[in-house]
Amino acid sequence: MRASLIQIAVEEGESVESRRVRVAALVREQAGAADLVVLPELWTTGAFAYEEFGSEAEPLEGPTYEAMAKAASDAGVWLHAGSIPERAPADGSAAGEGPLYNTSLVFSPSGELAAAYRKIHRFGFDKGEAVLMGAGEELVTVRLPGTTVGVATCYDLRFPELFRGLVDAGAETLVIPAGWPERRRAHWTLLAQARAVENQAFVLACGTAGTHAGVPQAGHSIVVDPWGEVLAEAGSGEEVLTVEFDPSRVATTREQFPALKDRVLGLRTPQRS
Numbered sequence: 001m002r003a004s005l006i007q008i009a010v011e012e013g014e015s016v017e018s019r020r021v022r023v024a025a026l027v028r029e030q031a032g033a034a035d036l037v038v039l040p041e042l043w044t045t046g047a048f049a050y051e052e053f054g055s056e057a058e059p060l061e062g063p064t065y066e067a068m069a070k071a072a073s074d075a076g077v078w079l080h081a082g083s084i085p086e087r088a089p090a091d092g093s094a095a096g097e098g099p100l101y102n103t104s105l106v107f108s109p110s111g112e113l114a115a116a117y118r119k120i121h122r123f124g125f126d127k128g129e130a131v132l133m134g135a136g137e138e139l140v141t142v143r144l145p146g147t148t149v150g151v152a153t154c155y156d157l158r159f160p161e162l163f164r165g166l167v168d169a170g171a172e173t174l175v176i177p178a179g180w181p182e183r184r185r186a187h188w189t190l191l192a193q194a195r196a197v198e199n200q201a202f203v204l205a206c207g208t209a210g211t212h213a214g215v216p217q218a219g220h221s222i223v224v225d226p227w228g229e230v231l232a233e234a235g236s237g238e239e240v241l242t243v244e245f246d247p248s249r250v251a252t253t254r255e256q257f258p259a260l261k262d263r264v265l266g267l268r269t270p271q272r273s
């Protein structure tokens with residue numbers, strides 16, 4: 001399987017619509033070069049452009065959905081289109097001013113929506129996404145030819161129990177769009193490798209480049225194999241990182257070093273008297 005992670009530069013000088021057109025062209029360029037294309041988190045606005053989440057929010061099937069569905073089918077690729085600020089319907093049925101979510105979209109090579117994932121762990125503690133957006137509640141996996149993909153978004157990377165849930169649901173390849181800041185780049189690399197090793201899974205983690213809302217982005221998108229080896233890593237600028245990997249290595253790694261079988265579930269904390 002060949003995957004291309006498109007590490008988009010999110011800078012303030014470019015409008016959302018221009019970036020959408022530019023990114024769709026980058027996806028189309030992957031025709032014949034990749035089976036799976038991955039984009040970063042909230043690349044329309046930037047993950048730290050909190051003021052724009054509301055004004056640039058879209059319904060699930062909004063302009064980014066339309067552009068990415070078409071780009072996926074034009075290129076004939078599976079496309080993890082990163083995430084959008086989704087404005088959910090107000091009453092669950094009609095369009096309106098409902099809550100915001102950080103929602104990832106995955107398209108099949110015919111441009112059908114294969115999965116949507118609302119980010120479960122919201123970043124910002126007492127500000128930003130954590131207060132502006134709602135929390136997703138469901139783990140999401142998608143079956144691709146040759147591998148089951150488990151999806152997670154950015155800050156989710158810090159929560160190993162989410163990934164164990166994905167593994168229990170059959171995930172073999174973990175795809176993580178992000179807008180990770182440069183300030184904590186060491187955590188990004190370390191956590192990507194940790195999630196790969198502990199889950200004996202491929203990790204494809206795609207970040208952004210550039211600076212928006214005053215936050216320099218880490219870039220350094222990374223692909224890690226089930227043994228924890230880094231197969232490919234981007235630099236800090238805009239870049240398409242293409243890698244070839246063999247998804248069957250997940251099964252062989254899990255057979256040859258069957259640590260996942262030794263999990264002890266339901267551990268109890270000691271009672272203190």
Ligand SMILES: O=C(O)CCC(=O)C(=O)O
Pocket residue numbers: 047122123153154155156158179180181184187
């Ligand atoms: O956990 C971090 O350090 C970064 C998380 C983040 O930027 C996000 O989830 O948008």
